[in-house]
Amino acid sequence: MSEKKILPLSEMQTNQKGRIRTYSVQGLLKQKLYNMGFVPGSEILMVRTAPLMDPIEVMIQNYFVTIRKDEAKIIEVEVI
Amino acid sequence: MIKVALAGQPNCGKSTIFTMLSGVNQHIANYPGVTVDKKTAYLSHGGEKIEVVDLPGTYSFSSFSLEERVAKNYLIDENPDVILNIIDASNIKRSLYLTFQLLELGRPVVIVLNMMDVAKRRGLDIDAGKLSEMLKVRVVEAVGSRNIGKKDILSSILEANSHKATGFEINYEELEPYIARFTEKISIESEIAPRWFAIKALEADDTVLAKAGIPKEEMDAQYKKIHSEHNIDIDSFLAAIRYQSADYLYHKSVKEASEKKETLTSKADKIILNRWLAFPFLAGVIYLVYQLSIVLGYKLTNYTWPYLAMVKNFIISILPEPQFIDVPMLTDFGIWMTNSALALLNYVPIFLILFALIAIIEDIGYMPRIAFILDRLFKRFGLHGQSTLPLVLGGAFIGGCAVPGIMATKGIADDRARLATILTVPYMNCLAKVPFYALLLGAFFEGQMTTMMFFISTVTIFIALSVARIITLTFLKNRETAPFVMELPPYHLPTLKGVVLRSFQRVWLYIKKVGSIVLAVAVVLFVLLQFPGASDEVVSEMRADADAALVKFDQTAKKTQYYETLKDKENVYKLVNLYNSYRAQKMIASSPEAAEKLDVAFREANPVLFGFISPDDADQKKINREVRGLARASQTILNKLKSEKIETSFLGMFGKSLEPVTQFAGFDWRVNVAFLSSFAARESAVATIGSIYESGKTDARAEEAISEDGLYTPLHAVAMLIFMILTPPCIATMIVVRMQSGSYKWMVFAIFFPMLLGVVMASVFFNIGMLFSLTGVQTMFAFYLFMLASAIILGFVKGKSINWKGGYLEKNQ
Ligand SMILES: Nc1nc2c(ncn2[C@@H]2O[C@H](COP(=O)(O)OP(=O)(O)OP(=O)(O)O)[C@@H](O)[C@H]2O)c(=O)[nH]1
Numbered sequence: 061m062s063e064k065k066i067l068p069l070s071e072m073q074t075n076q077k078g079r080i081r082t083y084s085v086q087g088l089l090k091q092k093l094y095n096m097g098f099v100p101g102s103e104i105l106m107v108r109t110a111p112l113m114d115p116i117e118v119m120i121q122n123y124f125v126t127i128r129k130d131e132a133k134i135i136e137v138e139v140i
Numbered sequence: 141m142i143k144v145a146l147a148g149q150p151n152c153g154k155s156t157i158f159t160m161l162s163g164v165n166q167h168i169a170n171y172p173g174v175t176v177d178k179k180t181a182y183l184s185h186g187g188e189k190i191e192v193v194d195l196p197g198t199y200s201f202s203s204f205s206l207e208e209r210v211a212k213n214y215l216i217d218e219n220p221d222v223i224l225n226i227i228d229a230s231n232i233k234r235s236l237y238l239t240f241q242l243l244e245l246g247r248p249v250v251i252v253l254n255m256m257d258v259a260k261r262r263g264l265d266i267d268a269g270k271l272s273e274m275l276k277v278r279v280v281e282a283v284g285s286r287n288i289g290k291k292d293i294l295s296s297i298l299e300a301n302s303h304k305a306t307g308f309e310i311n312y313e314e315l316e317p318y319i320a321r322f323t324e325k326i327s328i329e330s331e332i333a334p335r336w337f338a339i340k341a342l343e344a345d346d347t348v349l350a351k352a353g354i355p356k357e358e359m360d361a362q363y364k365k366i367h368s369e370h371n372i373d374i375d376s377f378l379a380a381i382r383y384q385s386a387d388y389l390y391h392k393s394v395k396e397a398s399e400k401k402e403t404l405t406s407k408a409d410k411i412i413l414n415r416w417l418a419f420p421f422l423a424g425v426i427y428l429v430y431q432l433s434i435v436l437g438y439k440l441t442n443y444t445w446p447y448l449a450m451v452k453n454f455i456i457s458i459l460p461e462p463q464f465i466d467v468p469m470l471t472d473f474g475i476w477m478t479n480s481a482l483a484l485l486n487y488v489p490i491f492l493i494l495f496a497l498i499a500i501i502e503d504i505g506y507m508p509r510i511a512f513i514l515d516r517l518f519k520r521f522g523l524h525g526q527s528t529l530p531l532v533l534g535g536a537f538i539g540g541c542a543v544p545g546i547m548a549t550k551g552i553a554d555d556r557a558r559l560a561t562i563l564t565v566p567y568m569n570c571l572a573k574v575p576f577y578a579l580l581l582g583a584f585f586e587g588q589m590t591t592m593m594f595f596i597s598t599v600t601i602f603i604a605l606s607v608a609r610i611i612t613l614t615f616l617k618n619r620e621t622a623p624f625v626m627e628l629p630p631y632h633l634p635t636l637k638g639v640v641l642r643s644f645q646r647v648w649l650y651i652k653k654v655g656s657i658v659l660a661v662a663v664v665l666f667v668l669l670q671f672p673g674a675s676d677e678v679v680s681e682m683r684a685d686a687d688a689a690l691v692k693f694d695q696t697a698k699k700t701q702y703y704e705t706l707k708d709k710e711n712v713y714k715l716v717n718l719y720n721s722y723r724a725q726k727m728i729a730s731s732p733e734a735a736e737k738l739d740v741a742f743r744e745a746n747p748v749l750f751g752f753i754s755p756d757d758a759d760q761k762k763i764n765r766e767v768r769g770l771a772r773a774s775q776t777i778l779n780k781l782k783s784e785k786i787e788t789s790f791l792g793m794f795g796k797s798l799e800p801v802t803q804f805a806g807f808d809w810r811v812n813v814a815f816l817s818s819f820a821a822r823e824s825a826v827a828t829i830g831s832i833y834e835s836g837k838t839d840a841r842a843e844e845a846i847s848e849d850g851l852y853t854p855l856h857a858v859a860m861l862i863f864m865i866l867t868p869p870c871i872a873t874m875i876v877v878r879m880q881s882g883s884y885k886w887m888v889f890a891i892f893f894p895m896l897l898g899v900v901m902a903s904v905f906f907n908i909g910m911l912f913s914l915t916g917v918q919t920m921f922a923f924y925l926f927m928l929a930s931a932i933i934l935g936f937v938k939g940k941s942i943n944w945k946g947g948y949l950e951k952n953q
């Protein structure tokens with residue numbers, strides 16, 4: 061377990077927990093992601109994938125949020 | 141007057157608190173033109189007048205969405221005296237993120253911890269006193285949905301207004317020197333704290349930079365400098381500090397129950413969003429909404445219609461009476477306008493139910509979940525998960541209405557998808573088209589009605605999806621799209637008051653806005669249909685017919701004992717009118733008793749003349765027969781005159797001038813006129829076609845009249861059906877398109893694009909049908925397959941969709 065496992069948010073498994081790493085993002089998406097709580101250092105939990113496999117639902121800052129895989133790809137997560 | 145702004149994150153209960161504060165008898169002003177409206181109410185407390193404004197919910201004050209722009213501009217421009225920050229007590233940590241930014245405005249703030257009931261249920265022990273102490277502002281606990289906390293909120297507002305103290309300020313550490321520098325540099329005439337402007341400037345907020353007159357180049361230099369000196373990205377740094385501070389405050393003031401229970405929302409979502417159950421559940425909800433609003437509502441209109449018909453009869457009764465075939469213009473006009481208005485009002489029951497159900501689904505929190513389930517499908521066509529409901533309301537099955545459908549597009553976050561949805565909803569199956577379909581199917585496809593109806597009602601979704609993909613790949617190519625990041629809020633029970641109020645407000649808005657414009661268009665159409673009027677030649681010919689009918693009546697009357705009364709032409713006219721109005725009212729009489737009452741009333745009002753309508757002796761019977769003949773004759777003559785008038789009218793001329801184009805689809809001028817007049821309301825297409833064809837034949841129904849006419853074949857009918865499926869959008873819809881898209885340009889586009897598509901499609905399939913001598917049903921099937929294929933193919937066309945990456949920073953890197 062000493063090895064750090066790092067993946068994009070879009071590839072996390074259901075019920076997997078992680079911590080958001082510093083990720084590079086620009087423009088409006090950046091504002092939106094930060095405002096919705098996807099800030100580096102935060103804990104995140106993968107809740108489920110939509111019936112059509114996209115988008116995904118995650119729990120962050122104590123609430124539930126859905127995000128498309130396209131956007132979730134950008135966010136790097138360290139599994140804990 | 142104290143100006144209070146209600147600010148808070150989406151779904152924290154602002155509107156509920158707003159309603160609680162202002163009561164039902166509020167004065168609600170809607171600001172048209174903006175997609176996201178703010179509402180204002182006036183009330184008084186402790187001898188002070190208070191103005192409360194309900195702002196749209198925002199997570200933050202960037203300019204990410206229209207809501208955020210509306211809220212931000214209000215706070216900057218209107219200088220509220222007190223900001224009432226509503227917080228979802230069950231989600232304090234995230235809510236504080238916005239609270240910090242509100243506090244930075246430097247205006248008095250009162251915090252309302254709403255949804256205390258939910259927080260308690262979750263086992264959260266919130267120390268409001270501690271929170272108040274740390275944030276240095278008043279904190280009030282409330283349960284908006286149960287009217288708890290009103291007094292405390294109002295008195296806190298008054299106190300906050302009289303002690304203008306500033307609240308807690310976040311320390312942004314490394315950025316503080318820069319904030320200080322900007323604070324000095326920026327001089328904006330405003331009550332808002334300069335510090336707020338400085339922070340916003342650091343965030344590169346366009347509005348603030350423009351207001352402060354700071355050129356972007358200077359900001360870029362600053363950005364680079366901060367980046368290289370401290371190795372921090374400003375946005376990420378600010379966000380992180382805000383969340384850390386929120387986390388700190390949260391842990392200081394809230395104690396969580398030791399064992400965390402799974403929330404009801406989580407449990408419910410395990411079923412509602414389950415991979416296998418999500419679709420059946422969604423289908424069930426949509427089916428229920430459709431059944432309750434469209435089907436049940438349509439049945440309800442059967443009960444409400446007699447009342448509207450009573451209004452109509454009353455209006456007719458006060459208009460000047462026709463003198464046999466001379467109908468005063470005022471009467472014609474009055475009846476025309478009444479019909480136009482009633483056609484609209486007839487749908488009110490449907491709208492009331494529909495809007496109430498939407499309000500319930502919104503309140504419960506199912507809306508974002510629908511988006512979650514269907515987003516992937518809709519994304520392929522340039523739409524958004526949130527497009528589902530608008531499209532369903534527009535008529536996913538046999539009938540809906542584009543007006544509420546387009547109104548429901550408001551919440552779609554993605555600008556391009558929202559516009560595409562607005563422009564697509566009118567292609568869905570409008571309820572008012574059904575009579576038109578019924579007319580044509582009845583005339584040409586008696587045996588295959590079900591098959592044809594199936595094609596008609598299911599082809600619309602393929603059309604809508606294809607159109608959506610086409611316009612998002614072309615006209616809307618460069619529109620802003622938004623990243624799909626959306627909260628899935630906890631489920632809430634809706635409140636009865638909130639639902640009813642919202643439903644009535646929306647219906648009222650609809651009647652007011654749409655009604656006035658439909659009536660205006662009705663006036664224009666009336667003029668276009670009335671003038672220049674039938675030629676003198678025709679008129680005198682008709683007059684001769686009328687005279688002949690009257691002479692015939694006179695001869696019979698002469699042989700009866702009642703000739704004294706009936707010698708007088710005035711009395712004869714009166715008798716015909718009496719007969720017509722009796723028949724009209726008898727038709728809507730609800731029971732035998734009511735019919736009897738009607739008889740008594742009529743006899744009382746016209747003791748002599750009514751004798752000929754409900755005859756007793758032989759002479760009266762003779763005259764009765766003649767009266768009926770006379771009424772029929774006058775109707776025939778009037779119809780002939782009317783169709784003559786329509787043919788020579790401006791609209792008729794216009795219809796004729798379109799023939800060179802529409803002939804390819806097999807439409808002659810009559811069909812053109814019918815389609816043109818259906819602009820006011822689709823119902824009028826049937827009425828117009830009816831009255832054109834009724835000419836000459838009295839009792840034949842319009843269906844029979846059309847099919848017997850021999851002018852048209854089933855192929856013609858299919859061309860008309862195709863055109864009608866694609867078009868024409870009614871005026872009411874266009875108004876709502878204008879309201880929701882905020883531009884006349886899109887309204888014009890929404891009028892002409894479907895028309896063009898309709899004419900082209902109708903022509904193509906009319907000619908294909910001719911060329912291969914297909915039957916009507918075969919042609920329709922060909923059209924169906926074509927649309928199906930086009931939807932499938934277009935679904936695989938990839939478009940660019942990531943222009944939201946083109947933000948401020950990217951351009952400079
Ligand atoms: N249990 C509970 N539910 C509440 C309370 N206050 C509001 N609600 C419910 O929360 C939901 C959202 O309330 P709204 O008033 O529409 O929230 P809003 O902040 O105006 O939402 P937006 O306008 O979308 O930003 C509704 O279903 C309300 O009935 C409360 O104190 N307790």
Ligand SMILES: [Mg+2]
Nearest residue numbers: 154155156197
């Ligand atoms: Mg609201």
